[in-house]
Amino acid sequence: MSRPHSLRARVAAATALGATIIVAAVGVYLALAIARNNLQQLDRRLETASQVFAVNARAAAPFLGVLGDRGAFAITIRAGDNVVASTPSRLPTLEPGSNTVDISGTPFRAFTAAIGPNSDLLVSVAVPLAEAKDPTTDQQQQVAIVGLLAVAAAGALGWVFGGRAVRPLVELTHRVGRRDRDLAPAASGVREADELAAAVGAMLQDVSDAQARTTAALDTARDFAAASAHELRTPLTAMRTDLEVLTAHELPAEQRAEILADLIRTQGRVEATLTALERLASGELSSERDHVDTDLAELCDLIAEDAQRQHPGVRVTVDAAPSLVIRGLPAGLRLALDNAVTNAVRHGGARHVAIGAHRAPDGTVTVTVDDDGSGIPEDERSEVFERFRRGSDAAEGGSGLGLALVAQQAQLHGGTARFEDSPLGGARLVVTLAS
Structure with missing residues (x-):
C-alpha cells in the first residue's frame, strides 16, 4: 500500500502540473512563432539581396563562375531552362518567390526574382537553411529552459503557499486530535x-x-x-x-x-x-418518527365509549373541538387518558367523568379530565405522578404507575401534566400538548 501524500505536496504537484500544461502550450506556440519569424526574416534578407543583385546582374554575371561560394551561398541566373551564370553551387529552376531546395544534400533557402521589368532572366539567391534553423534551435532551447525553470518555480511556490493554504486544515486536525470542543x-x-x-x-x-x-x-x-x-x-x-x-x-x-x-x-x-x-x-x-397526525376529538370519543363499557354506572362525557388534529402517538395518548379515567373511577370513586380537549391561542392543546370523586390532597398532587407513588386515598391493588404513564406521555408530546380542583367537585387532570 503506497504512502499517502500530504495535501501540501498535492497542492505543489497540482501547481507544477498546471504550470507545465501552460508552459508547454505557450512553449509550442513560441517555438512555432520563432521558427516562422526567423524564416520570414531570412526570406526578407534574400529578397533584398536579390533586388540588389538584379540591378548589377549583367556586370556581376561573368564573375559568378569563379566565385568560391564553398556552400555558403548560391546565385544562379537563368533564361528559361538555360543557365546564364551561376556560382559553383547551382540552383535548380525555381518559380519566383521563396523556396526551399536541396543542393548536394544540403537544404537551402532561395528567393527568385526577375531581372528588370521586361527581361526573361531570373536570378535566384540562396543561403543554407541552417542560417534560419540554428538561431531558431538556440532560441527554442532558451524557451524550453525558461519553461522548465518556470515549472520548477511554480512547484516551489505551490509548496510555499500551499503550506499557508492548508495550515487551517492542519490546525483543525490537531484540535480534533486533542478533542477540543471549540473547533472554530x-x-x-x-x-x-x-x-x-x-x-x-x-x-x-x-x-x-x-x-x-x-x-x-x-x-x-x-x-x-x-x-x-x-x-x-x-x-x-x-x-x-x-x-x-x-x-x-x-x-x-x-x-x-x-x-x-x-x-x-x-x-x-x-x-x-x-x-x-x-x-x-x-x-x-418511542421517537419522533413514531408521531402521526391524530384526531384528538375522535380519540376522546373512543375512550369515553370504552370507559362506559368497562365501568357500568359511570357517566363519561366529552367536550372536544371538532377535527382537533395534532402530531402525536395515538397509542400513548389513548393509554394515558384511559389510565386517567380508570384512576378517577377506581381510586376517586367518581360517578361522572368529563373529558375536554381544546386548542389554546398559542397553538398548544389542553386536555382535561374532570371527575366528581374524592379528589387528591393538594400536597400529594405532584408526588402521584412519580413511579410507584400512590395517593393516600388510593384503593388497594394499584401499581402506582398509572399517573406516571400520563406524565410520561405528556412529556413525550412536549407538554406537562398537573392536578387542579375540578368544577365537578373532585380532581381535574390537566394535560398540555404541543401542537
Whole structure:
C-alpha cells in the first residue's frame, strides 16, 4: 500500500502540473512563432539581396563562375531552362518567390526574382537553411529552459503557499486530535476549512449529545430496574409465603380459599405492574418518527365509549373541538387518558367523568379530565405522578404507575401534566400538548 501524500505536496504537484500544461502550450506556440519569424526574416534578407543583385546582374554575371561560394551561398541566373551564370553551387529552376531546395544534400533557402521589368532572366539567391534553423534551435532551447525553470518555480511556490493554504486544515486536525470542543474559535479565512470545522464540530456535538442521551438512558434504566425490583419484591414475597403455608400445613377449606384468593389478588397486582412497566418502557423507546397526525376529538370519543363499557354506572362525557388534529402517538395518548379515567373511577370513586380537549391561542392543546370523586390532597398532587407513588386515598391493588404513564406521555408530546380542583367537585387532570 503506497504512502499517502500530504495535501501540501498535492497542492505543489497540482501547481507544477498546471504550470507545465501552460508552459508547454505557450512553449509550442513560441517555438512555432520563432521558427516562422526567423524564416520570414531570412526570406526578407534574400529578397533584398536579390533586388540588389538584379540591378548589377549583367556586370556581376561573368564573375559568378569563379566565385568560391564553398556552400555558403548560391546565385544562379537563368533564361528559361538555360543557365546564364551561376556560382559553383547551382540552383535548380525555381518559380519566383521563396523556396526551399536541396543542393548536394544540403537544404537551402532561395528567393527568385526577375531581372528588370521586361527581361526573361531570373536570378535566384540562396543561403543554407541552417542560417534560419540554428538561431531558431538556440532560441527554442532558451524557451524550453525558461519553461522548465518556470515549472520548477511554480512547484516551489505551490509548496510555499500551499503550506499557508492548508495550515487551517492542519490546525483543525490537531484540535480534533486533542478533542477540543471549540473547533472554530475564529474564522480562518479559508471557507472550506471553516465549513469543515463547523461540520466536524456539529458531528462531535451530535456524538456528545448521543453519549449524554445514552448515559441518561442507562441511568434511567438502572433506576427503573431498581424501582421495579423493589415494587415486585413485596408481592412476590407475599406469594411465596402463601405458597409455603399451603405446602406446609393442612388448612381448613375456608383458610385455603382465603389464601388462594390472596394469591390471585397478588398475582393480578404483579401482572398489572409488569404491564404498566412494559408500557412505560415502550414510551421511553418511542421517537419522533413514531408521531402521526391524530384526531384528538375522535380519540376522546373512543375512550369515553370504552370507559362506559368497562365501568357500568359511570357517566363519561366529552367536550372536544371538532377535527382537533395534532402530531402525536395515538397509542400513548389513548393509554394515558384511559389510565386517567380508570384512576378517577377506581381510586376517586367518581360517578361522572368529563373529558375536554381544546386548542389554546398559542397553538398548544389542553386536555382535561374532570371527575366528581374524592379528589387528591393538594400536597400529594405532584408526588402521584412519580413511579410507584400512590395517593393516600388510593384503593388497594394499584401499581402506582398509572399517573406516571400520563406524565410520561405528556412529556413525550412536549407538554406537562398537573392536578387542579375540578368544577365537578373532585380532581381535574390537566394535560398540555404541543401542537
